[in-house]
Amino acid sequence: MDCSRLFERFFGQLSQPQQQPAFMEKQLGVITDQPVRSAQDAASEFIDILRTAEKGAMDLERRLKNIVTVNSWTEELAKYILQGVEALVRHRDTIGQIVRGAMDKSTDAAESIFEFAKDHPVFVTIIAIGILIIIAPWVLEALGFGELGPVADTFASWWQARYVGYVPKGSLFSFFQRLGMVWK
Template sequence: MIVPESLLSCFCGAELQHQPENHHCGNNLKYTLINEKPGLEPVPSTAATPRLHPACPYLDGNDNKNDDDDELTRRADRILTVLLTAPRPADPSEADLTSGAAAAAGLRAQDWTSYLAERVLHALERKLGDVLAEHSSADRSGWGGALADAYDYAVELIKRELRELWEYAKAHPYETAATVLLTLVSLGVLARLLPLIVRALGFGELGPIEGSFAAWWQRLYGGYVPKGSLWSFLQRMGMTWK
């Protein structure tokens, strides 16, 4: 199975993967934490010291890093389970699974942080990687209707609007373009099923929020996705900024 930690070494032949738990919670902080309430545009921290996620209290002298990291992983896993098993909604406008995911993971509004959002994004990438790469062992039989529909729509939209990237990535599965493609599909699925996570990642209505995962990602892979096309893609997937 392809996993994000080894995507660029195994799937794309490079070692460039962003690792939020190391960058956020260590001395080499690369971007600031974004917190937001449901339905609001995320705003980067303006404090001298970035706001701390509850999962990283050891930055304040607490050494319970492993326990907190495990709890964050458990929450991300519960959210992923909701994504994997949710049935196809009777009304497409009811595809947003945020409330169900929050209940399953025991989350409050303030818990939807960039740390958790990145964990969910990378967990989803691991699930979609083999299917997108069309490995012979890839299996969608365990997917619920909501995920299957969102995945199919994201793939078809990329084929239409980012055809050059799609064709190049499929022809060169061990280059960086393949990682970009996998992240795009995963973001598309999240834009339809868990839009709050996309906002927590820093994908704002007018572009990437400064200091966010979105800003980092666009700087690193911007050459593969034409300016503005990512936001058009997210909007077509059903992403809204209220």
């Protein structure tokens, strides 16, 4: 998932860029279009608001949406914001109450997950195997094991060429090729 889709899900759907003068949306008090500024400036202001936020929920959301409008999300902006959030985490003593609370909850959740994994290794192994089973068809396809045989110019075609036309029955290559042909 690319960064823009992540922010779409986090802050709402993105729409196509429009060239209109800046105006305020009266219902939410959110600027929906504004003059373009550099991604670094927008990210810096975004991080400053997170760092100093004392109120959460609607007020914080409105302030952040006024900085980064729906049409201005870019991968570069997302990278700058991510770097800023990483800096906030490293310099915990400079953050406001809202971000500190969110950070504490995230830390507690991560610690409980790792503790659970330590306490229940068999359960975690079963989950990992389930994930591998789900993604195996995609991995086989990415390696070039297609429904009709090895796909040209892929790892699978290179591997098959090593057999010089004769692929032994029961070989690992034939096993993967069979999976690629029937497993979807």
